[in-house]
Amino acid sequence: xxxxxxxxxxxxxxxxxxxxxxxxxxxxxxxxxxxxxxxxxxxxxxxxxxxxxxxxxxxxxxxxxxxxxxxxxxxxxxxxxxxxxxxxxxxxxxxxxxxxxxxxxxxxxxxxxxxxxxxxxxxxxxxxxxxxxxxxxxxxxxxxxxxxxxxxxxxxxxxxxxxxxxxxxxxxxxxxxxxxxxxxxxxxxxxxxxxxxxxxxxxxxxxxxxxxxxxxxxxxxxxxxxxxxxxxxxxxxxxxxxxxxxxxxxxxxxxxxxxxxxxxxxxxxxxxxxxxxxxxxxxxxxxxxx
Amino acid sequence: xxxxxxxxxxxxxxxxxxxxxxxxxxxxxxxxxxxxxxxxxxxxxxxxxxxxxxxxxxxxxxxxxxxxxxxxxxxxxxxxxxxxxxxxxxxxxxxxxxxxxxxxxxxxxxxxxxxxxxxxxxxxxxxxxxxxxxxxxxxxxxxxxxxxxxxxxxxxxxxxxxxxxxxxxxxxxxxxxxxxxxxxxxxxxxxxxxxxxxxxxxxxxxxxxxxxxxxxxxxxxxxxxxxxxxxxxxxxxxxxxxxxxxxxxxxxxxxxxxxxxxxxxxxxxxxxxxxxxxxxxxxxxxxxxxxxxxxxxxxxxxxxxxxxxxxxxxxxxxxxxxxxxxxxxxxxxxxxxxxx
Numbered sequence: 001x002x003x004x005x006x007x008x009x010x011x012x013x014x015x016x017x018x019x020x021x022x023x024x025x026x027x028x029x030x031x032x033x034x035x036x037x038x039x040x041x042x043x044x045x046x047x048x049x050x051x052x053x054x055x056x057x058x059x060x061x062x063x064x065x066x067x068x069x070x071x072x073x074x075x076x077x078x079x080x081x082x083x084x085x086x087x088x089x090x091x092x093x094x095x096x097x098x099x100x101x102x103x104x105x106x107x108x109x110x111x112x113x114x115x116x117x118x119x120x121x122x123x124x125x126x127x128x129x130x131x132x133x134x135x136x137x138x139x140x141x142x143x144x145x146x147x148x149x150x151x152x153x154x155x156x157x158x159x160x161x162x163x164x165x166x167x168x169x170x171x172x173x174x175x176x177x178x179x180x181x182x183x184x185x186x187x188x189x190x191x192x193x194x195x196x197x198x199x200x201x202x203x204x205x206x207x208x209x210x211x212x213x214x215x216x217x218x219x220x221x222x223x224x225x226x227x228x229x230x231x232x233x234x235x236x237x238x239x240x241x242x243x244x245x246x247x248x249x250x251x252x253x254x255x256x257x258x259x260x261x262x263x264x265x266x267x268x269x270x271x272x273x274x275x276x277x278x279x280x281x282x283x284x285x286x287x288x289x290x
Numbered sequence: 291x292x293x294x295x296x297x298x299x300x301x302x303x304x305x306x307x308x309x310x311x312x313x314x315x316x317x318x319x320x321x322x323x324x325x326x327x328x329x330x331x332x333x334x335x336x337x338x339x340x341x342x343x344x345x346x347x348x349x350x351x352x353x354x355x356x357x358x359x360x361x362x363x364x365x366x367x368x369x370x371x372x373x374x375x376x377x378x379x380x381x382x383x384x385x386x387x388x389x390x391x392x393x394x395x396x397x398x399x400x401x402x403x404x405x406x407x408x409x410x411x412x413x414x415x416x417x418x419x420x421x422x423x424x425x426x427x428x429x430x431x432x433x434x435x436x437x438x439x440x441x442x443x444x445x446x447x448x449x450x451x452x453x454x455x456x457x458x459x460x461x462x463x464x465x466x467x468x469x470x471x472x473x474x475x476x477x478x479x480x481x482x483x484x485x486x487x488x489x490x491x492x493x494x495x496x497x498x499x500x501x502x503x504x505x506x507x508x509x510x511x512x513x514x515x516x517x518x519x520x521x522x523x524x525x526x527x528x529x530x531x532x533x534x535x536x537x538x539x540x541x542x543x544x545x546x547x548x549x550x551x552x553x554x555x556x557x558x559x560x561x562x563x564x565x566x567x568x569x570x571x572x573x574x575x576x577x578x579x580x581x582x583x584x585x586x587x588x589x590x591x592x593x594x595x596x597x598x599x600x601x602x603x604x605x606x607x608x609x610x611x612x613x614x615x616x617x618x619x620x621x622x623x624x625x626x627x628x629x630x
Contacts, residue, residue, distance in 0.1 A: 015439055103401060127439055130409040135365075139401035144492040145365055147394045161496065166390040168302075169500040170351055173364075175493040185509065221356035250406030250452035254419060254433065257444040266603065271612030277624040278606060279592075284628055287412065287444050288569050288590060289512060289536050 003059040003157065005049045007109055009042035009078065010119035011071040015126050019225040038074045041122025043190035045073035045183040048152055049120050050082040050191065060084045064109055066094060066102065069208045075229055079201040080193040085226070087113075088206055091233040093244050099128075099249035103136035110141060118160070119180040123148055144175050148184040166184065206231050292382040293327040293351075294320055295454070297372070298344070299391050300334035300361060300611065309387035311444055316414060316464040317385055318348035323416045324430055326382060328355060331375065333368050333482075335361035341477060344444045348469030353379075355480035359491070362498060363391050366490040367482070369398045376403060381433050381454040385414075388458040392543035396458050407456040408434035412463055419448055426450075431456065438500035505555040507539045512569045515541035515585070517560055518549055519574020519595065520614050526551045528618040531571060535622050541565065541585075543575045559584035573614045577602025594618075 013034040043179040046063070053059040063078040065071050066089035075086030089109050097105065110119055119141070124131035131147070138145035146162050153172065164171045165184045203220060206229040211215060221228055234244055242248060271276040283289045291420045301305040314330060321328040327350035332340050333357045344352055346417040355371055373393070376384070384399075386392035388410045400407035413435040431558040433456040434447040507513060514529045514536070526546070533540045541558040542551065559564055559581040570588035575581060577593070577600055585591070586605050593606035594617050603609045610617055 013439075098406070099397065100401060100404065100406070130397075131393050132400070132407060132409060135394060135397035139369075139398045145367075145394070145398065146493065148390060158443070169498060171495055173493050173495050177488070179492075186506075192488070218315040227303075250404065250449050251408060251434075252450060253445055254448045255446040257446075266606045267608050268598075269608060269610045270365050271610060273620060273624075275610070276617065276620040279610075280621060280624040281628050283569070284625070289538075289600035289625070289629075290378050 001058075001115075001157075003052075003056050003118075004116040005052060005059060005061050005120060006113055006116050007046050007049050007061060007063045007083065007111075007117045008106055008119060008133070009046065009065050009074055010039045010122075011036050011040045011065065011067050011074045012125050012127045013037075015223060016138070017070045031279055036070065038077055038170070039122055039125045040269060041124060041126075041183060042074075042184050044187045045120045045122045045181075045245065046078055046081060046083065046187060047188050047190040048085065048149070048183055049118075050180070051188070052118075052152065052155065053082065062113060064087065064106065064113070065089065066097075066105055066109075071208060071211060072083060072204075072206045072229055076204050077193075079204060080198045081191055082194065082197065086204075087230050087232055089175045089237070090206075090208075091197070091235075093234040093239075093241070096246035096249060098249035099132040099136055100250060101246075102206055103133050103140055104243045105234075105237065106133065106137045107140035108239055109232060110137070112232070112237065117157070117177050118155075119143070119178070119288045121180070121182050123182045123184050131182070134180060136208065138180035141178075141180065144179045144180060145182070146173060146175055149181045150184050150187045152181075176233045181196070182282055204229055243284050292380060292453075293329050294324070295329045295331055295379070295381040295384045297384065297386045297392065297395070298330045298332045298340075299387055299389060300332065300337055300363070303338075303339050304334065304336055304361070306332070307387060307389070307461075308466060309392075309459070311347060311466040312461070312466045313385040313387060313459060314344065314347035314349060315393065315467040315469070316459070317383075318469050320383060320416060320432070321348070322381065327351065329379070330379070331372065333360045333371055335359075335478075336576075341475075345473050345475050346468045346471050346514060348473050350475040351478055352475060353478045353480055355482040357482035357486075359486065360482060362495060363395075364491075364493055364495065365394055365398060366492060367486050368395055369402065370487070371480060371482060371485050372399050372492050373402050375480065376454065382458045384454045386456070386458040388460040392458050396456060400456055403454070405452040405456060406447070407458070408436055408447045409458050410442075411436045411459050412459045414459070415459060417449060431455070457529065457543065460537070462535075470491055505539070505553065507556055507558070507565060508563050509539050510539035510541075510565065510567050512536050512538035512571075513541045513558070513565055513567045513585075513588075514538050514571045515543065515575060516546050516551065516573045516614070517543040517575030517581075518545035519576070519597075520546060520551060521574070523551050525615055528615060532571075532622055534617050535625055538569075538571075541570075542580045543578075546575075571608070572602050573618070575602055576600045577605070586591065 049061045063086040150165040151163040298310040329351040386396040415433040566587045590606045
């Protein structure tokens, strides 16, 4: 039997690249200046899956992501690095999902891929930093979770031994399979693209992407069916409408404030108590610290 | 019913973690605003005097499960007991520390109870909400305020419909305050064995030990960097003190590393690491172009220097003219005074 590993990944705006140019004059985020990237810790998760595949030839790695059509980019990226296959969960009905509604959709997609042995994701995504989707998906699947994984020590068809990175130390745990693992940024970085795989998968497209292509790829896709990236809608997942998107999300955003970064000339302060206190109040007030 | 609960984390020393005591202090204020009770949940084994430790924080009820299988923490047993307790008690609000444990446990609980959870809140308040779409007025909701989008926005999150309203908060964000040394609550013992099932032990701990993590300044949101101008290894300790208070990392210029003030892993610049934190505090760094190349994309830069003409001042948002040894203790003092 195949050893099936499902990697959960997200395409995110690169919030780490918020330099001075990424803020507009009015102090709001200039989203256009932020490139969409493969969430960094999800790449660490992919590496863990691929390194299992290196050791177990009968293992297969499937990338699962939820997002707009554009998110297919990270499926291709995963294929270039060694993933066998990918699925895109995409539907307007998922818009506005919080972590609970997201984990609901992901858990349905994972179930559709059963029997599976391991689900691996990054610990958290850099746009939200909640670290909630992994544990919530595990709960919905009714499987154990191992968070903050740094290294998979060993595994067989029934159990896995994982080293976890905690705040003040490390822990080595043994879990039954299937299980869900979230990978910490201290784990091994992901391998680079492989030239041969890049050639093989560069034309991989979702149905929606194909519709937007000017060239006719019908023949290519008949010959090479592995190039088609399947899209799953809410209906394909047999999702319960009230558990999706905004209606399935118990958390609502009441208010959003932009952190205003001043683009003014530098201010000179003295070392007086008054100046230092004022500076600390400004920093705390703008939520840069505290 | 409908009280405020705080999950109290048990430390290695079998006492209650500071972050949980901070949350009890905040919880007591929220409980006062809502006129409800404050309840603590303690799951562990042979915890040292939970009653005399927790009651002074204004705790009305301690729900305590004492069982060897609950320490050290593993996800599933703690989740099962909490879910069982919350189904009976129907809390209004639940607070968790945003720690390795809290961030592992809270989402699993929230998923099982299908309630909302907001991670890493920096502020919690009680307030009302009017929903225009449904013309519904909600009274006394928990406003869960947190940075998002890499810290570029501050969002206020609410859970109008579902209960409990759950939030996690990092250590040091709330202030630990004794409510009254004479305060007395009552103890509710939980029989863990009656709740736990074999399935709850799918994960077992083989080994655990304390181990320092590798220095990682690349992903730090706030960096306190020191240069040759800091003067000595001893003075560098001040930078570590400020970093500890702000939850920041310590960086350094090449000159400071070459002088042996700190480890090479902390070096920022062309031959070190390139960083883009939200805030970069350059202490006694002149700002050679090689150093600036590694940090000039920082969102805010503060320069502390005795030399007003130091090149780093050209790219700084704030320039503090003076001595590092004099200014950093003041920054710590006024941060502590104003942050809570």
